[in-house]
Amino acid sequence: MTKALFYLGHPAHFHLYKNAILSFPSDEIVVCIKSKDVLETLLKESGIEFLNIDSKSSGSKKNKIRIxxxxxxxxxxxxxxxxKHKPQRLVGSAAELGVLGxxxxIPSFIxxxxxxxxxxxxxxxxxxxxxYLVCPDCCSAWKWNHKKLGYPSYHELxxxxxxxxTPDRKRVEKIFDLSVKNFIVRFSELGAYHDVGKTGITDDIARRLIKILAEHGKVxxxxxxxxxxEFEPYRINIRASDIHHALYYAEMFIGDSQTMTAEAAVLGTPxxxxxxxxxxxxxxxxxxKTYHLTSGVRTDDPDKLFQVLDAYLSIENIKKEWSSRRDKMLLEKSDFSKTMQWLLSCSPKDIDCLKKIEELERFR
Incomplete structure (x- = not known):
């Protein structure tokens, strides 16, 4: 019997669903993906079997018709x-699952x-x-809040x-010289449905960032x-599964990616x-605003980006300060992997069981 079909469309989804996927016997689940960045690599490195239903659209030029x-x-x-597989529930972060459910x-959990x-x-x-619409309790499900299952955590947790x-220095010491400060800069593709018309770090801004950061450590x-x-010499040569260890040991992260910003923040990296x-x-x-682990700057104010960067660079022992802020955040957030495993253990019709994901103490 197939208990669940998981659909992954982003490397962050691999990390998000990995523990839940591995909690099921392999013959009780189906994992489907669409290609995106290092998603396939992560799945192969983990030994999780998957079906790729879209290996072409990632990286292609996006417009509304193509989407x-x-x-x-x-x-x-x-x-x-x-x-073919008749799963009992559909689980993922894609609208396709809602429509097909x-x-x-078939009950769908988005x-x-x-x-x-x-x-x-x-x-x-x-x-x-x-x-069901499953999201952090601070997030809005808009007109469909009656379908919301909120929890006190973030996907990244x-x-x-x-x-x-558990951060492992050995997994980054061949990449980082840990005797100096290491800075990670991230450029996103910004090609998803919600990214149309959005911008991030341009080449001109990247040049300025590299020039400033290189004076303080390695970029x-x-x-x-x-x-x-011109940017290739700075490209990080790292296994996809080791990037979070690099984020943990980095002095700072600067990027136009939502996901990696949140990952750095919950790891205590500025x-x-x-x-x-x-x-x-x-x-x-x-x-x-609550935990002061990250700062955001909109693209119409690039001068502010460099003001914030200068302010961060001027903070003495910034990693120690961010570690304390992270500790406070962790006291007030649940382990979302435990939350998700509970969610998937409930009958899709048992709303009382599903609603327990709101509880903090149960899922520490």
């Missing part, structure tokens, strides 16, 4: 797999961190069709909570998009985000 065509093609492929009368109002195209599909992640670039030749979603996403606002 709709890719969505429709994935829907058809997923439908065939669902009809509604059509095939997990997300971006407030629905800010990803309206996604929300208008997932909101009406999903059975499914895999970076101390219960699951390491990680990028979803193609790098121009993080600066530069993109057009700043001020719009509640979970990152929570990390910034």
């Amino acid at each position: 709709i065509l890719n969505f429709s093609r994935r829907m058809l492929k997923l439908m065939g797999i669902i009809l 509604k059509l095939l009368n 997990l997300f961190e971006d407030d629905f109002e800010k990803v309206a195209s996604f929300a208008r599909i997932a909101g009406p069709t999903a059975t 499914a895999y970076l909570h101390p219960n699951h992640f 390491h670039l990680t990028s979803e998009r193609n790098l121009t030749p 993080a600066i985000r530069f993109n057009d979603f700043v001020g719009e996403l509640s979970y990152l606002e929570d990390l910034e």
